[in-house]
Amino acid sequence: MESKIPGFYKLSPEERLKIVKKFANLTSDEVENLRKTGSLSIKKADMMIENVVGTMELPLGIATNFLINGKEYLIPMCIEESSVVAAASNGAKIARIRGGFRASSTEPIMIGQIQVTDLKNPEKAKKAILENKEKIISEANDRKSTIIKLGGGVKDVEARVVEFAGEKMLIVHLLIDCKDAMGANFVNTVVEDTAPLVEELTRGRVVLRILSNLATHRLARAEAVFDKKALGGEDVVDAILEAYQFACADIYRATTHNKGIMNGIEAVLLATCNDTRAVEAGVHAYASINGYHPLTTWEKNDDGDLIGKIELPLAVGIVGGATSVHPVAKTSRKILGIKSARELAEVLAAVGLAQNLAALRALATEGIQKGHMKLHARNLATMAGATDDIIDEVVEKLMKDGKPSFSKAKEIVENLKE
Numbered sequence: 001m002e003s004k005i006p007g008f009y010k011l012s013p014e015e016r017l018k019i020v021k022k023f024a025n026l027t028s029d030e031v032e033n034l035r036k037t038g039s040l041s042i043k044k045a046d047m048m049i050e051n052v053v054g055t056m057e058l059p060l061g062i063a064t065n066f067l068i069n070g071k072e073y074l075i076p077m078c079i080e081e082s083s084v085v086a087a088a089s090n091g092a093k094i095a096r097i098r099g100g101f102r103a104s105s106t107e108p109i110m111i112g113q114i115q116v117t118d119l120k121n122p123e124k125a126k127k128a129i130l131e132n133k134e135k136i137i138s139e140a141n142d143r144k145s146t147i148i149k150l151g152g153g154v155k156d157v158e159a160r161v162v163e164f165a166g167e168k169m170l171i172v173h174l175l176i177d178c179k180d181a182m183g184a185n186f187v188n189t190v191v192e193d194t195a196p197l198v199e200e201l202t203r204g205r206v207v208l209r210i211l212s213n214l215a216t217h218r219l220a221r222a223e224a225v226f227d228k229k230a231l232g233g234e235d236v237v238d239a240i241l242e243a244y245q246f247a248c249a250d251i252y253r254a255t256t257h258n259k260g261i262m263n264g265i266e267a268v269l270l271a272t273c274n275d276t277r278a279v280e281a282g283v284h285a286y287a288s289i290n291g292y293h294p295l296t297t298w299e300k301n302d303d304g305d306l307i308g309k310i311e312l313p314l315a316v317g318i319v320g321g322a323t324s325v326h327p328v329a330k331t332s333r334k335i336l337g338i339k340s341a342r343e344l345a346e347v348l349a350a351v352g353l354a355q356n357l358a359a360l361r362a363l364a365t366e367g368i369q370k371g372h373m374k375l376h377a378r379n380l381a382t383m384a385g386a387t388d389d390i391i392d393e394v395v396e397k398l399m400k401d402g403k404p405s406f407s408k409a410k411e412i413v414e415n416l417k418e
């Protein structure tokens with residue numbers, strides 16, 4: 001069967017499913033797994049993306065202990081990886097001993113880019129843009145939009161001449177306040193609408209008009225003091241600092257260090273239906289400015305406690321797009337109790353810092369496999385048919401020699417049931 005299926009997009013999810021079943025030789029059970037939906041109905045899913053045949057569920061866990069700027073938070077995290085929720089809760093538990101996280105954020109300013117080519121004199125074109133800043137801003141903001149009504153819109157204009165393969169082009173940046181939206185749609189509309197004026201002013205030819213995911217004007221920061229005793233003593237603090245130095249010195253380690261931070265951040269992004277790819281692209285590019293580096297910094301204070309700080313671009317929204325469509329995303333927002341996109345960004349920064357602390361602490365002490373193994377053993381016990389009344393005993397027995405396996409789990413479960 002060919003994968004070229006004309007009109008596939010016009011079919012209903014059920015009709016598409018029939019075709020996929022035939023193509024992939026799916027069993028009825030497999031089809032049923034795709035067909036079964038949770039709180040996101042097939043109708044809603046079909047309006048969100050193209051060629052829908054079903055929905056897919058992931059676990060949603062709640063990280064506890066978060067105290068951020070004096071406010072208590074429960075953090076919904078959607079992720080397939082074990083230990084992430086536990087690690088975040090753990091990091092936050094230690095942070096709250098010394099008052100929790102202090103977090104802050106900049107205004108929610110996104111960059112919209114306009115690429116101008118075919119310029120006789122790029123520097124002159126740049127001057128024309130900068131001299132007409134006010135005109136560009138007022139024309140760009142002359143539109144019916146909730147973001148404008150709320151005081152958002154274009155706030156500033158920048159221009160740079162860049163060069164590639166001997167060709168110079170002008171890149172115009174519109175700095176756009178997106179208020180509580182992530183803003184991709186708004187920014188893209190504004191840059192598209194402003195392109196003719198930019199062509200007129202520069203006498204060049206506009207090619208691309210698109211937001212930049214490197215949101216260097218939309219930053220979030222968090223910091224916390226982690227009590228040395230709760231961490232396991234000053235030796236542990238020193239070991240964490242050594243682990244941090246490794247990340248500072250080596251890009252291979254820094255990438256994994258930052259991956260751990262993104263474990264937490266992306267889980268909250270998913271739970272709130274924010275654009276994980278946009279944030280991830282921006283964060284890694286931000287980490288690469290001046291050479292790829294860890295997103296967190298770690299140091300020791302005079303008391304021997306550990307101080308952690310994080311700074312990263314976080315283009316997130318609490319209105320618009322999928323955040324307003326997915327029922328679970330709406331509930332996640334309610335659980336978080338956040339009132340603005342900036343507050344969400346601040347929570348995300350704190351989660352990233354907690355996640356990094358927990359990973360570094362585990363890595364610098366007993367390693368991460370022990371914790372993973374316990375969860376793995378629990379999964380094996382469940383798969384082997386352990387019921388609630390015996391599961392703890394099964395896990396304990398499985399962990400005895402540190403090498404849990406499915407066959408061993410089955411044997412233990414059968415013995416206990418007998």
Ligand code: MEV
Pocket residue numbers: 081256257258259260261263359360363368
């Ligand atoms: C695993 O998902 C994340 C870690 O590798 C992060 C780290 O190494 O810092 C544990």
